Amino acid sequence: MDLATVIGTAATLASVTSFAPQAWRIIHTRDIRAISAPTYALTVAGFMLWFIYGALLGQWPLMVTNAICCAMSAFILVMKLLPRHSRQAVAKAVDPEP
Template sequence: MTFDWITVAGTIGAVASVASFTPQAWKIIHSRSTEGLSLGMFALTCLAFAAWTSFGLLKGEWALIIPNAICLCFALFILAMIALPERKTKEVAETLDPVA
């Protein structure tokens, strides 16, 4: 078996992409606030991840589908939290992390 740098690079990129949304999602849940986050930016991010997921599906490439679908879920969560009224954002966050 030979070492495949392409697979290593792709795996690192996929893991980093998915992991990059975790701190923001957790900060929203913990702080109960989306202040300072751009609705437009996250809407565009969701569109990008939906397009990459669709591209992966059309090509049948799981290496594109899985990380982009996971990132889409995180980005949609953040987008929804930004779009919700502040009261609802706090309710969702309280449900997900009641001890914060």
């Protein structure tokens, strides 16, 4: 495995796993007060643009990584924007026992 592949794999793992604790915390605690909707909207837009960039270059590693990160950050953004009762229902569906 060449150095670029190792660094790309490490970057993918770091990027993808960086959103998992936040998403899990929101599901488990149902608390979104500390989440900034504008920041997550910008994050989602950034991941979408990186995905498109990867698609234009034909670089599937960029596409896959940014699609996963986009989905996770979009989930966090949606949870922030949902009304409380809907957010509770989604969280309960994913984690019935907080």
